[in-house]
Each structure stands twice: as C-alpha cells, then as structure tokens.
Amino acid sequence: MTGKIMLLAAATAVGATVFAIGSLADETPAAKPVSPIYGVALPEGYRQWALIAPALEDAPLNELRVVVGNDIAVKAYRDGTFPFPDGSVLVKLAWKRTPSAEFAPASIPGAATTVQVMVKDAKKYAASGGWGFGRFINGVPADQAQHETCFACHEARVNNHDYVFTRYAP
Structure with missing residues (x-):
C-alpha cells in the first residue's frame, strides 16, 4: 500500500x-514594438536611468527635453570615452513646454511628444556610424520616413562627437 x-x-x-x-x-x-530600419526597442527601466543633460528646444518644437543613459553611456561620458563603447544607450524624453501655474517665468512639462533612443553597436549599425535609432510616440514607433532622417541629421551636425548631440551636464 x-x-x-x-x-x-x-x-x-x-x-x-x-x-x-x-x-x-x-x-x-x-514582442516589443521596434523602430523601422534599425529594429530598436524602448529599453526596460529607462525612466530610472541617470541624467545626462536637460535641453530646451525653442520654436518650432517648443519642448523640454532630458537625455538619460544606461550605465555604460554614463561611464563613457564621465570618463570622456569617445567613441562611445558598444552597449551604450541614450534615451531622450521630450514634452511640450507649458507655463507653470505657480511661477510664471518657469516652464514645466506638458504633453509628452516623443521618446528617442540611440543604441551603440558598431558592427550591427556600421552603416549609421555604429548607432541604431528609434523614435516612439506614445510607445509606438514613428513611421519609417521619420527614421530615415535620424542618421543624416546626426552625421551632418555631430560626426566629430560620435554622432551624439548631447554633452554631459556635470
């Protein structure tokens, strides 16, 4: 038994x-939604990443922006390592500028506009300076036409800074 x-x-x-x-x-x-052309997705936990720098965009966009980075990107900025090492990820969050109700000279974030991502992988993205790009609106990748301009803009303006506009705010 x-x-x-x-x-x-x-x-x-x-x-x-x-x-x-x-x-x-x-x-x-x-599966996470990915950007056309580059196949870049929004990284997990990016809202908790370290601040690289804030930015203010005047007309026509009129946006408040912040750029955050993963640990690899932050270390590269702090150490002055350029080009950025593979595995670096930068994320730019943008909002419409809205006047503060409490303090008139100040602007506060209004409606979210985009989240833009740059992922460094020199082999995978060799044709675009080693960077893959993603632009997301409400968590959805923007259309292909918007992604076709990413590298061209970075290449024309910041090819001497590893194609990255943002400078580190100490």
Missing part, C-alpha cells in the same frame, strides 16, 4: 511540473 501511495505522489508531482512548465510557456511576453 505504501508503494502505491508513493507512486501516486510521484506521478502527481511529475504531472504538476509538466502543467507548470506548460503554463509558463503560454505566458511568453509579447
């Missing part, structure tokens, strides 16, 4: 394990 109970317990445990593994397989997360 004891052997039958042990066999039943073992069979039940194996069945539960198979069920659990099957359940995990069914919970595969959906």
Whole structure:
C-alpha cells in the first residue's frame, strides 16, 4: 500500500511540473514594438536611468527635453570615452513646454511628444556610424520616413562627437 501511495505522489508531482512548465510557456511576453530600419526597442527601466543633460528646444518644437543613459553611456561620458563603447544607450524624453501655474517665468512639462533612443553597436549599425535609432510616440514607433532622417541629421551636425548631440551636464 505504501508503494502505491508513493507512486501516486510521484506521478502527481511529475504531472504538476509538466502543467507548470506548460503554463509558463503560454505566458511568453509579447514582442516589443521596434523602430523601422534599425529594429530598436524602448529599453526596460529607462525612466530610472541617470541624467545626462536637460535641453530646451525653442520654436518650432517648443519642448523640454532630458537625455538619460544606461550605465555604460554614463561611464563613457564621465570618463570622456569617445567613441562611445558598444552597449551604450541614450534615451531622450521630450514634452511640450507649458507655463507653470505657480511661477510664471518657469516652464514645466506638458504633453509628452516623443521618446528617442540611440543604441551603440558598431558592427550591427556600421552603416549609421555604429548607432541604431528609434523614435516612439506614445510607445509606438514613428513611421519609417521619420527614421530615415535620424542618421543624416546626426552625421551632418555631430560626426566629430560620435554622432551624439548631447554633452554631459556635470
């Protein structure tokens, strides 16, 4: 009798394990949306990354912006390492400038406009200076036409700074 109970317990445990593994397989997360051309996604946890620098964009965009970076990018900025090492990721968040209700001379973030991402991988993105680009509006990648201008703009203006506009704010 004891052997039958042990066999039943073992069979039940194996069945539960198979069920659990099957359940995990069914919970595969959906693929993240990626930018056209470069295949760049919004990185996990970027809102908690270190500040690289703020920026103010006048007309026509009239935006408040901040650039944050992952640990690799922040270390490169602090150490003055250029070009940036592979694995560096920079994220620019932008909002419409809105006058502060509490302090008239100040601007505060209004409606979010875009989140833009640069990912350094010298081999994967060799044709675009080693950088992959992504532009997202409400978490959705912008259209291909908007991505076609990314590298051209960076190449024309900041090819002497590893194609990165933002300077580190100490």
